[in-house]
Amino acid sequence: MNQTLLLEMKQITKRFPGILANDRINFTLHPGEIHMLLGENGSGKSTLMNILSGIYKPDGGEIFIKGRKTIFKSPRDSIKARIGMVHQHFKLIDTFSAAENIVLGTHKNFKLNKNDIEKKVYDLAKENGLEVSPRAKLWQLSVGEKQRVEILKLLYRGAEILVLDEPTAVLTPGESRDLFSNLKKMAREDRGIIVITHKLHEVIEAADRVTVLRSGKSMATLEQKDFSQEYFARLMVGRKDIFSFSENITLEPPGEKILELNNVQALNENGRLSLKDISFNIRKGEIFGVAGIAGNGQRELAETITGLRKCTSGNIHLKGENITNMSPSEINAKDVGHVPEDRVGTGLVPGLDIINNIMLKGYKNSFSRGIFLNYKKAFSKTGEILNEFDIKLGDPSGPVSLLSGGNLQRLLLAREMSSNPALLVAVYPIRGLDVGAIESVHRLLLEQRSNGTAILLISEDLEEILKLSDRIGVLYEGTINGILEKQNADLEKIALLMTRVKNTGEINS
Ligand SMILES: Nc1ncnc2c1ncn2[C@@H]1O[C@H](COP(=O)(O)OP(=O)(O)OP(=O)(O)O)[C@@H](O)[C@H]1O
Ligand SMILES: [Mg+2]
Numbered sequence: 232m233n234q235t236l237l238l239e240m241k242q243i244t245k246r247f248p249g250i251l252a253n254d255r256i257n258f259t260l261h262p263g264e265i266h267m268l269l270g271e272n273g274s275g276k277s278t279l280m281n282i283l284s285g286i287y288k289p290d291g292g293e294i295f296i297k298g299r300k301t302i303f304k305s306p307r308d309s310i311k312a313r314i315g316m317v318h319q320h321f322k323l324i325d326t327f328s329a330a331e332n333i334v335l336g337t338h339k340n341f342k343l344n345k346n347d348i349e350k351k352v353y354d355l356a357k358e359n360g361l362e363v364s365p366r367a368k369l370w371q372l373s374v375g376e377k378q379r380v381e382i383l384k385l386l387y388r389g390a391e392i393l394v395l396d397e398p399t400a401v402l403t404p405g406e407s408r409d410l411f412s413n414l415k416k417m418a419r420e421d422r423g424i425i426v427i428t429h430k431l432h433e434v435i436e437a438a439d440r441v442t443v444l445r446s447g448k449s450m451a452t453l454e455q456k457d458f459s460q461e462y463f464a465r466l467m468v469g470r471k472d473i474f475s476f477s478e479n480i481t482l483e484p485p486g487e488k489i490l491e492l493n494n495v496q497a498l499n500e501n502g503r504l505s506l507k508d509i510s511f512n513i514r515k516g517e518i519f520g521v522a523g524i525a526g527n528g529q530r531e532l533a534e535t536i537t538g539l540r541k542c543t544s545g546n547i548h549l550k551g552e553n554i555t556n557m558s559p560s561e562i563n564a565k566d567v568g569h570v571p572e573d574r575v576g577t578g579l580v581p582g583l584d585i586i587n588n589i590m591l592k593g594y595k596n597s598f599s600r601g602i603f604l605n606y607k608k609a610f611s612k613t614g615e616i617l618n619e620f621d622i623k624l625g626d627p628s629g630p631v632s633l634l635s636g637g638n639l640q641r642l643l644l645a646r647e648m649s650s651n652p653a654l655l656v657a658v659y660p661i662r663g664l665d666v667g668a669i670e671s672v673h674r675l676l677l678e679q680r681s682n683g684t685a686i687l688l689i690s691e692d693l694e695e696i697l698k699l700s701d702r703i704g705v706l707y708e709g710t711i712n713g714i715l716e717k718q719n720a721d722l723e724k725i726a727l728l729m730t731r732v733k734n735t736g737e738i739n740s
Pocket of ligand 1: 247248250252270271272273274275276277278279429629633634635636637638663
């Protein structure tokens with residue numbers, strides 16, 4: 232027992248059916264520090280922190296808060312102990328305003344008036360550099376803004392131990408830098424911050440200490456002076472070769488036009504023009520990468536193509552057929568795969584089990600037998616997919632909401648790719664994945680390409696875009712600011728188009 236520690240977790244053990252998720256883990260947090268938890272998908276990071284936030288009960292081990300042994304019977308006890316966690320998937324209410332979400336559940340016995348609440352939230356936001364408009368409804372906010380609302384919610388409740396589960400998985404590089412500089416400010420003398428990540432460079436940039444998990448075990452806790460990417464990688468995966476990527480898949484010249492957009496326009500939720508006059512095409516067996524800073528129309532572009540958003544002007548053709556403003560299910564039936572930005576919600580149904588999530592897109596056709604569902608077929612298909620895409624799960628009949636972030640993403644990709652669609656719209660496909668998983672997703676995308684799928688790859692990771700794309704379109708304020716061929720593209724040219732006015736002389740379509 233150590234009085235000067237904010238938190239001490241000792242010998243924490245947690246079992247799930249078939250898996251030892253946490254195996255006698257020790258973890259401490261000093262006041263004022265940022266302590267990161269690093270590990271591959273499924274290594275037990277979220278589990279450990281869910282124990283700290285009272286969501287899971289440990290099978291063994293003890294927790295001390297400021298030297299006092301504490302047992303959490305529920306999340307409420309953890310909140311009382313001034314622990315606050317921002318989860319991988321946000322838990323906010325869409326129809327409430329930012330301010331309402333932040334104060335929700337804190338003023339039981341008296342009613343605060345709306346202006347007071349908004350003022351309080353505004354001040355709190357300002358003090359912590361977490362800019363957000365208190366009156367905006369949640370659904371109007373970007374993912375980065377929603378995250379700020381989640382953090383403010385915890386600060387509003389006086390959190391002293393702040394836990395963020397992969398906060399940068401949903402952020403642009405710029406937003407991530409802002410977040411870390413804010414976190415450094417927030418980690419004052421009376422507050423400690425735990426950040427879950429599998430990005431090695433984030434540890435180097437922003438951590439005071441790091442604990443590395445592998446297969447449920449703590450491999451080491453390191454101080455800044457011992458930080459090195461190679462060392463982290465070795466502790467995480469036990470091998471060093473994870474940085475290399477070899478592209479040994481044959482490149483066929485792209486074939487006929489699969490997707491064609493002509494002068495497409497669309498509005499955002501606020502009725503503002505968010506896609507202005509977009510034209511490009513993708514050929515069979517081609518990866519068309521869309522680069523750009525998030526919020527420049529990426530989401531609207533994917534949604535308009537897949538029928539989730541109305542196209543207000545212009546037209547979209549798939550294999551020569553006009554699909555403009557067809558319903559999402561009509562478009563899906565035309566052999567289109569979609570890996571959306573928000574996996575839980577648009578992509579997967581959290582309360583359903585894995586089999587039903589796999590069946591989700593085929594209820595009407597591949598898995599129906601008359602008016603009944605063909606469970607047998609769905610069952611064997613699920614087995615095939617899990618096998619082929621190497622998804623290891625404790626219990627396939629549990630709800631997908633229990634899967635680790637990385638496994639969720641793999642499941643979604645697997646479902647969308649398993650039918651070899653004519654067109655695959657992949658929005659931030661590697662978000663939340665560890666280095667090993669990223670490589671396997673990239674390999675899958677390249678294989679799909681060789682199988683003739685036309686792929687629209689939306690990503691904020693320029694290295695990823697450059698590595699995979701045959702052509703690159705750069706989105707800037709709702710327009711395609713330029714299209715570069717792979718052989719003419721480099722980081723600098725893309726970055727210029729991302730931030731500035733058109734014309735580097737490479738524009739075609
Ligand atoms: N409620 C649960 N029921 C059954 N198995 C679970 C449950 N929660 C987690 N697991 C399993 O425990 C292991 C650790 O999962 P955890 O979510 O802690 O991983 P993680 O390190 O956060 O991974 P990621 O980086 O993918 O988010 C995984 O194999 C996961 O499938
Ligand atoms: Mg996790």
